[in-house]
Amino acid sequence: MKKGGFCQFYKDIYWGETVKNRTIVKWKLRMGMGQFNVFCITKAQGIHDQLDIIHCAFLKQKYYRYHPVMVYGIAKSYQEALDIILRISQEASIKGYDGRLLEYLESR
Numbered sequence: 001m002k003k004g005g006f007c008q009f010y011k012d013i014y015w016g017e018t019v020k021n022r023t024i025v026k027w028k029l030r031m032g033m034g035q036f037n038v039f040c041i042t043k044a045q046g047i048h049d050q051l052d053i054i055h056c057a058f059l060k061q062k063y064y065r066y067h068p069v070m071v072y073g074i075a076k077s078y079q080e081a082l083d084i085i086l087r088i089s090q091e092a093s094i095k096g097y098d099g100r101l102l103e104y105l106e107s108r
Contacts, residue, residue, distance in 0.1 A: 005030040006064045007040070007071045012108060014041065014084045016075030025074060032060045039081040041073035041088075043102065050101045051088075053081045072105055 007029055019025060019038075028035055038056040045052065051072065059069070072088070075081035085101075092104035 005068055006032040006059045007042075008068050010070060010072045010105065013071065014073035014088065016073070016077070016080040016084060018076040018080060019074055022074075029056055029059060029071065029074070032065065034060060037076050039075045039078055040069075040071045041075070041081055041084055043070045043072070045069075051085060053078060053085070 009026060009030075015022060025035065025038060029038070029040065035056050040054055040056055040059065042052050042054055044050055058064075073081065073084040075084055088101055088105070092098070092101050095104060095107075097104035097107070
C-alpha cells in the first residue's frame with residue numbers, strides 16, 4: 001500500500017462513551033500523533049484472531065505508515081474497548097453471525 005495515514009476508519013466506527021472531541025481523536029490517529037489513554041479496536045494481524053485491542057502508541061510505528069490498519073472502534077480505556085467488542089459480538093449474534101465478527105462488520 002502506498003504511503004498514507006497510519007490507519008483507516010470503519011464507516012460506522014464504534015465509539016466509547018467517554019471519548020470526547022471525536023474529530024480531533026480521529027485526526028491524531030490518522031497522523032500518528034500520540035495520545036494518552038486511547039485504545040483502538042483493529043482487525044487482528046494474526047490469522048487465528050478477529051479483532052485486537054491496541055494502544056494508539058503502536059500506530060506511531062513506521063510499519064503502519066505503509067500498511068495502515070483498519071480501526072473498528074475507539075475507546076478511552078481498555079475496559080471500554082472490551083465493552084465495545086462485547087457490543088459488536090452481541091449485534092453479530094442477533095444478526096446470525098455467531099462468532100464471525102469480521103464477517104458481520106464487513107456485511108454492514
